[in-house]
Amino acid sequence: MKEVETLGIVLYNRDYKEKDKLVKLFTAKAGKQMIFIKGGNGQRFQSKDMIQPMSVSQFVLNLNDQGLSFIRTHSDTKIFRQIQSDIFLTAYVTYMLNLVDMAIEDRIHDQPLFSFLLESINLVERGMDAEVVTFIFEIQILSRFGVYLDFEQCQICGKIAQPFDFSWALQGVVCQNHQEQNLNLAKEDPNVLYFLGLFSKVDLVLLNEIKIKPDMKRKIRILIDLIYTEYVGLNLKSKKFIDHMNDWLS
Numbered sequence: 001m002k003e004v005e006t007l008g009i010v011l012y013n014r015d016y017k018e019k020d021k022l023v024k025l026f027t028a029k030a031g032k033q034m035i036f037i038k039g040g041n042g043q044r045f046q047s048k049d050m051i052q053p054m055s056v057s058q059f060v061l062n063l064n065d066q067g068l069s070f071i072r073t074h075s076d077t078k079i080f081r082q083i084q085s086d087i088f089l090t091a092y093v094t095y096m097l098n099l100v101d102m103a104i105e106d107r108i109h110d111q112p113l114f115s116f117l118l119e120s121i122n123l124v125e126r127g128m129d130a131e132v133v134t135f136i137f138e139i140q141i142l143s144r145f146g147v148y149l150d151f152e153q154c155q156i157c158g159k160i161a162q163p164f165d166f167s168w169a170l171q172g173v174v175c176q177n178h179q180e181q182n183l184n185l186a187k188e189d190p191n192v193l194y195f196l197g198l199f200s201k202v203d204l205v206l207l208n209e210i211k212i213k214p215d216m217k218r219k220i221r222i223l224i225d226l227i228y229t230e231y232v233g234l235n236l237k238s239k240k241f242i243d244h245m246n247d248w249l250s
Contacts, residue, residue: 001062003072004030008059009117011097013051015041022068023051025059026100026117031108033061036068050077054084054093054121065107080125091245092130093121095238096137102234103144113144119204131217132210138224139199147171147231151197154178163190166223168230173197186226192219221246 006029013023021040025033039045050057060072083089100117104110120137124130142149150172153160157177164173166186173193174183195212202210212220228234 001064003060004063005058005060006030007114007118008033008057008061009097009114009121010051010053010055011101012053013037013040021051024101025061026097026114027059027061028111028114029109030061030063031104031110032101032106033063033069034106035061036070047074047077049079050074052079052084054097055079056118056121080121082125082127083121088245089124089130091238091242092134093124095236095242096120096134098236098238099137099141099234102236103141110144113141116140116204123204123207128207128209129212131221132212133204135195135217135220135224136199136202136204136207138228139196142227142232145232147227149200149227149231151193151200162194164193165190166193171231186223188223189219191216192223195220196223 004027006027008025008027011024011026011032013021016022016036019039019042021037023035023037023040025035027033037045037051040051049055055077057074057077059074061069062072063069080093083093096117100113104113116137120133123133148171151164151166153173154164154175154177155167155170155172156174159175159177161175164175165179166172166188167174167183168186169184174185179185195216198210
C-alpha cells in the first residue's frame, strides 16, 4: 500500500453491501482508482458532498496495487452547483465522465486528461454552451481510444485549403481535387468539418466563447455520432439519455 496526496474527481459512486459505498475517482497523480467508503451509504455519513459524481476534492489516499483503496483524508471539496441544478448540464457532464472512464485503464497516470476534464467541467459551470464543450471533449479524447483523425489537411495532397469532405477510408479530410475518387466520403457540409478541425486543436484554457447555430450543432452531432460508431463503438447510457433529452426539445 502506498500513500498519495492528489486532487480527484468523482466519476461515479454505487452502493456496496448495505451501508457502504464504492467511489470511482479520477485522480491527477494516480489515474482512476476504485475507493471503498465504509459507512458511505449510512444516514450518519457526513461527507456526502465528497462522494457526489463530478465533485472535486483534495485527497490523501491509501492505494493498493490490487483490489480496493481507501481515503485517509479529504479537504477543499468543490461542488458544481450550477451543473447539478440543471438536468441538461448534468447529462452532458455525466457523459464526459463516462467517456473518461472508458478511455483509459485504471491506475494509469494521465495528468493532461485530468486537467482537460476538470477544465471542461469548469467551463460548463461558468456558463459555456455545454453541448459545444462536449463536442470539443469528444473530438479531443478520441486519441485515448486510439483514433487519430485529421481535419486540417487533405490526406492525399496535403493541401489546407477549404472546402473539405471527410473520407472514412483515409480517416481524415480530402480536398475538392480528390473528391471524385472512391474514398468512401461522408458528403459532409464543409462547415461541419471546419468546426471539427477547430475543436481538435482549441485550448480550453484560452477558450472564451464559441457560438454555433442550432442547425449547425445538429449536423455536428450527427457526424460525431457516426465517428464514434465507426471508430470507437461505445454504447453509453449517458449518451442515450442526451439523445432522448434532445428529442424533448425538438
